[in-house]
Amino acid sequence: MNNDKLIIGGHEFTSRFILGSGKYSLNLIEAAVKDAGAEIITLAVRRANTRDRENILDYIPNGVTLLPNTSGARNAEEAVRIARLAREIGCGNFIKIEIMRDSKYLLPDNNETVKATEMLANEGFVVMPYMYPDLYTARDLVNAGAAAVMPLAAPIGSNKGLATKDFLQILIDEIDLPIIIDAGIGKPSEACMAMEMGADAIMANTALATAGDLTKMATAFRLAIEAGRHAYLSGLGRVLTRGSSASDPLTGFLRD
Amino acid sequence: MENKFFVDSEYLSPQALAKKHLLENDPSSRLDHMKYMKGMEEINSDVCSKVIAAMDLYDYSKYTAKDVKAALDHEKCSVDDLKALLSPAAMPFLEEMAQKARLITSRHFGNTVYLFTPLYISNYCENYCVYCGFNCYNHINRMKLSQEQIESEMKVIADSGMEEILILTGESRSKSDIEYIGNACKLARKYFRMIGLEIYPVNTDEYRYLHECGADYVTVFQETYDRDKYETLHLLGHKRIWPYRFDAQERALMGGMRGVVFSALLGLSDFRKDALATALHLYYLQRKYPHAEMSLSCPRLRPIINNDKINSLDVHEKQLCQIICAYRIFLPFAGITVSSRESAEFRNGIVKIAATKISAGVSTGIGDHESKYKGKNSDKNQGDEQFEIDDSRSLDKMYVDISGEGLQPVLNDYIYL
Numbered sequence: 001m002n003n004d005k006l007i008i009g010g011h012e013f014t015s016r017f018i019l020g021s022g023k024y025s026l027n028l029i030e031a032a033v034k035d036a037g038a039e040i041i042t043l044a045v046r047r048a049n050t051r052d053r054e055n056i057l058d059y060i061p062n063g064v065t066l067l068p069n070t071s072g073a074r075n076a077e078e079a080v081r082i083a084r085l086a087r088e089i090g091c092g093n094f095i096k097i098e099i100m101r102d103s104k105y106l107l108p109d110n111n112e113t114v115k116a117t118e119m120l121a122n123e124g125f126v127v128m129p130y131m132y133p134d135l136y137t138a139r140d141l142v143n144a145g146a147a148a149v150m151p152l153a154a155p156i157g158s159n160k161g162l163a164t165k166d167f168l169q170i171l172i173d174e175i176d177l178p179i180i181i182d183a184g185i186g187k188p189s190e191a192c193m194a195m196e197m198g199a200d201a202i203m204a205n206t207a208l209a210t211a212g213d214l215t216k217m218a219t220a221f222r223l224a225i226e227a228g229r230h231a232y233l234s235g236l237g238r239v240l241t242r243g244s245s246a247s248d249p250l251t252g253f254l255r256d
Numbered sequence: 257m258e259n260k261f262f263v264d265s266e267y268l269s270p271q272a273l274a275k276k277h278l279l280e281n282d283p284s285s286r287l288d289h290m291k292y293m294k295g296m297e298e299i300n301s302d303v304c305s306k307v308i309a310a311m312d313l314y315d316y317s318k319y320t321a322k323d324v325k326a327a328l329d330h331e332k333c334s335v336d337d338l339k340a341l342l343s344p345a346a347m348p349f350l351e352e353m354a355q356k357a358r359l360i361t362s363r364h365f366g367n368t369v370y371l372f373t374p375l376y377i378s379n380y381c382e383n384y385c386v387y388c389g390f391n392c393y394n395h396i397n398r399m400k401l402s403q404e405q406i407e408s409e410m411k412v413i414a415d416s417g418m419e420e421i422l423i424l425t426g427e428s429r430s431k432s433d434i435e436y437i438g439n440a441c442k443l444a445r446k447y448f449r450m451i452g453l454e455i456y457p458v459n460t461d462e463y464r465y466l467h468e469c470g471a472d473y474v475t476v477f478q479e480t481y482d483r484d485k486y487e488t489l490h491l492l493g494h495k496r497i498w499p500y501r502f503d504a505q506e507r508a509l510m511g512g513m514r515g516v517v518f519s520a521l522l523g524l525s526d527f528r529k530d531a532l533a534t535a536l537h538l539y540y541l542q543r544k545y546p547h548a549e550m551s552l553s554c555p556r557l558r559p560i561i562n563n564d565k566i567n568s569l570d571v572h573e574k575q576l577c578q579i580i581c582a583y584r585i586f587l588p589f590a591g592i593t594v595s596s597r598e599s600a601e602f603r604n605g606i607v608k609i610a611a612t613k614i615s616a617g618v619s620t621g622i623g624d625h626e627s628k629y630k631g632k633n634s635d636k637n638q639g640d641e642q643f644e645i646d647d648s649r650s651l652d653k654m655y656v657d658i659s660g661e662g663l664q665p666v667l668n669d670y671i672y673l
Contacts, residue, residue: 044669045671046668046669046670046671047666047668047669072670072671072673073673074547074673078673081673082671082673085671100547101546101547102546102547103542103546103547103548103549103550103589104542104546104589105589106589158363159363205366206362206363206366209362209366209367210362210363210366210367
């Protein structure tokens with residue numbers, strides 16, 4: 001397992017849990033790093049404070065990769081502006097694209113996301129787009145230079161689990177980039193299932209932020225993700241049975 | 257039970273007093289409150305008719321405990337469910353409503369609470385709104401801050417750590433014109449990350465100008481959605497024109513503002529109908545402008561200078577809590593602001609249930625931040641306050657208190673694009 005690395009944009013990670021940022025409090029960051037083993041933490045650029053009080057950057061431990069996101073952007077141009085700002089304030093080259101034109105469901109706009117991915121990949125960013133799980137969009141994102149694809153499992157904050165399960169499986173099967181399941185995962189068992197299906201990593205926030213015991217839940221997610229990954233690597237998660245096998249070989253008539 | 261709003265000032269001239277009495281006593285002396293004045297833009301929106309139709313048909317007495325239970329059981333809250341939750345039949349279910357509201361709030365907002373502070377830059381007003389401390393017949397110290405004074409106030413506020421500011425004025429186009437407000441926004445850009453406006457309603461091109469100056473959120477209190485009641489409370493001035501005020505949020509969005517805030521001042525009229533109309537105003541406008549960020553404010557009527565008897569009548573804390581919970585269950589994504597009109601105890605409690613934004617370090621007076629924040633006795637002129645506040649906690653105190661409740665205070669979650 002030690003050789004089982006998650007590679008995004010040429011960077012290697014051991015952990016397959018990514019902490020989302022929407023609702024975090026500062027003690028959530030601590031639990032995510034210590035107990036869930038997160039090596040990547042997203043940061044909404046619009047939440048990044050420049051003042052002394054509550055500067056989130058001060059709470060991110062060394063060795064953790066910052067994944068700034070473009071939340072607040074309503075189109076590709078705005079996402080690009082936020083990404084450049086993130087780089088300027090020292091958040092590095094990683095960028096998670098989030099483009100929403102709906103304040104009710106916060107669903108990502110796939111078209112604008114493809115545009116932004118291309119622009120930012122051309123500027124040398126490691127681009128990780130949040131998207132609605134659509135195969136054609138995922139392929140466009142690959143062609144646009146994305147470093148990973150981050151499809152949603154359910155509406156953000158809904159804790160509804162793998163509502164888009166069949167479509168996630170298609171992306172996992174067809175797309176060669178890392179597939180990181182983002183949004184909607186409410187329980188460790190759902191994270192485990194997504195990993196069994198072959199997802200490369202899980203991103204969660206609300207599920208931890210709203211848990212009764214943050215530390216315990218962070219640990220539970222780490223264990224669930226590890227269990228799912230082990231199951232996937234062992235091959236069990238990929239057993240597909242389509243019909244039953246005939247007792248007499250169907251190809252017995254072939255002579256040479 | 258009614259509030260006694262009319263107060264005569266000994267400082268008014270006999271002519272002014274005569275005009276005031278005429279306005280108060282003779283409805284025919286007042287302008288048609290449904291007819292636009294010259295210069296007021298008409299956008300022919302369909303939102304108003306939908307809201308009014310639903311409000312006029314709302315008979316909250318017909319809802320029963322069964323309807324309320326069904327509303328609480330439904331995964332998605334329909335408009336009819338909202339009506340049940342706002343009805344008197346829901347009062348015995350307040351705890352259940354709060355539990356459900358808390359769950360929804362935590363899903364959408366986690367445990368964060370946003371903090372902001374208002375800055376009044378002028379209290380001149382050309383309206384006669386009988387319940388408001390700034391009304392043109394009320395004898396108060398009037399003041400309009402100069403650019404230098406605005407900047408000095410902003411520095412004091414920014415030094416306290418605040419990153420979001422809400423700029424307010426009385427409603428006087430002559431004393432606080434658009435350019436004056438725009439300049440205040442430009443100054444605020446130097447000191448704050450987020451700038452909201454609560455000023456008199458303006459036309460789309462004016463909202464666009466103010467957006468370009470740095471403002472991105474517009475709050476307009478409709479006060480009451482009951483047009484007949486509105487007519488009896490807003491006797492003089494531009495504010496008298498009810499439909500122009502109703503469409504202000506839509507004009508602000510058309511002008512490029514990112515977000516808008518809706519509100520009825522609870523206690524002016526039938527609060528259940530007003531709460532329904534406020535929620536539906538937001539709901540229908542969100543459907544039309546899905547990208548926009550929508551929030552609700554939940555103020556209750558408060559005493560003012562020269563009339564300390566004004567109160568929120570039948571809207572007690574329990575009713576206010578009921579309204580806020582119903583808002584949350586119906587509109588899971590909407591921000592909810594609870595102002596310093598409410599007590600520290602109420603605000604500490606309500607942020608754990610449904611409110612997502614509260615003010616701190618509040619003054620509703622003009623030019624008094626230095627004396628209030630730094631305890632200095634100022635010999636400078638100060639303008640009187642719009643209403644009495646109940647929660648005077650500073651940003652530091654609020655930060656500690658909110659953290660102590662297990663919540664995460666947030667000073668900014670915004671980027672100007």
